[in-house]
Amino acid sequence: MRSGRLDIGWARILSTLPRSRFLPDVIWPKDPATGVNIPVDKAVDPVSWRGWADADVPIVTQWDDRSTGGPGDTATSSASQPALVVNMLAELDARPGHRVLDAGTGTGWTTGLLAARTGSANVVGIEYDAAVADAARARLHAAGLDPLVVTGDGAAGWPARAPYDRIQCTYAVRRIPPAWVEQTRPGGLIVAPWETGLTHHGALVRLTVDEDGTASGPFVRSVQFMGSRPERPTPVDREDYLPSDVDSWPDGTDQTTSTLRPADLWDTPYSAAWWTVGLLVPDVVHATSTADDGTLIGWLFSRRCRSWSIAYFDDDPEAEVYQGGPRRLWDEVETAHRWWAEHGRPGHEDFGLTTGTETERVWLRDPANIIGPDR
DSSP states (O other): OTTSOOOHHHHHHHHHSOGGGGOOSEEEEBOTTTOOBOOEETTTOHHHHHHHHTSSSOEEEEETTOSSOOOOSSEEEEEOOHHHHHHHHHHHTOOTTOOEEEEOOTTSHHHHHHHHHHOGGGEEEEESOHHHHHHHHHHHHHTTOOOEEEESOGGGOOGGGOOEEEEEEOSBBSSOOHHHHHTEEEEEEEEEEEOOSSOSOEEEEEEEEOTTSOEEEEEEEEEOOOBOGGGOOOOOOGGGTSOSOTTSOOTTOEEEEEOOOGGGTTTSTTOHHHHHHHHHSOSEEEEEEEOTTSOEEEEEEESSSSOEEEEEESSSSSEEEEEESSSOHHHHHHHHHHHHHHTTOOOGGGEEEEEOSSOEEEEESSTTSEESOOO
8 A cells, every 4th residue: 555556445536536626716837847837727728727737747726825816936835746645645544434634735635535535524634724724625515525624733733533543744844743643543644744944855754653652654755845834934134144245254264165066965856965964954044046157156054053154166176165153064064965975875765753742853774773963
């Protein structure tokens, strides 16, 4: 079941409840050829709308937390790529009669699929956005399904229906909420996208809840999901770290060089290298910009203190690096990347996670082999 394949019972559910039944009339699918979200209005071009609705691509359904309008600066609700939904359902292994919590109801599609699988009375969907939750309820009712859909923070779970056999999350978290572990029966499963503060992608983790109140399990693949709204980080203002005039570096600035390139780090899509750096270099924000001459600039800022680094990537084989503050952030990145290479360049699936009420730890290949700091 957890090989990425679903049993025959799921085939009927997926055929009768396609994603298109849960989409609004105006959508913004991501064109795989360009990586750009394009607007498609069902009333204007129903053929194109249907084609994108049935395509194996993610579709943005809301921008900037607004109930209407778009596009905007930030995608804030979406309908996930169908292949990824199928993969997550296979990992979740929800069976008829299971009680399931679906955190991040969104359009209502995954909540509907789970309700058809396990029974509407057994499923609770949680959606942070009230307007999105209302629309999901309407679509679920139109499909003949009646799971409980509540408006609230998914991190709190829904204790009134606990204990659950399965909990699924369809947004990225930076720590597994303790409430999920507490509300899942021993032997139950939690499947969720988990990310570091550094990277723009995460990894899907499958946790089994133990009798001792902890949950542990492997990461199974790289994924990219919208982040939890309550966990949205506050923006970093570069002026808080160093002057905009880079000709006058602050006292204590170090100048070094580096042979690492963006392709070794953040440029490779869903890179396990950059994700591992995020595990080992906590509380850091990453950004890029481009100089007038085309030089790519990589920025790092610490959220713990006013430490920073800037790396300039031009045609030279070595990048010019400047860093200041109590932490030497680029040195930390190089040390983390070297650790990853020395340990055989492990992929996401070589790592695992153990979480409990107090701490959360990432491990490499064995739960006893803890890496990085407690979270």
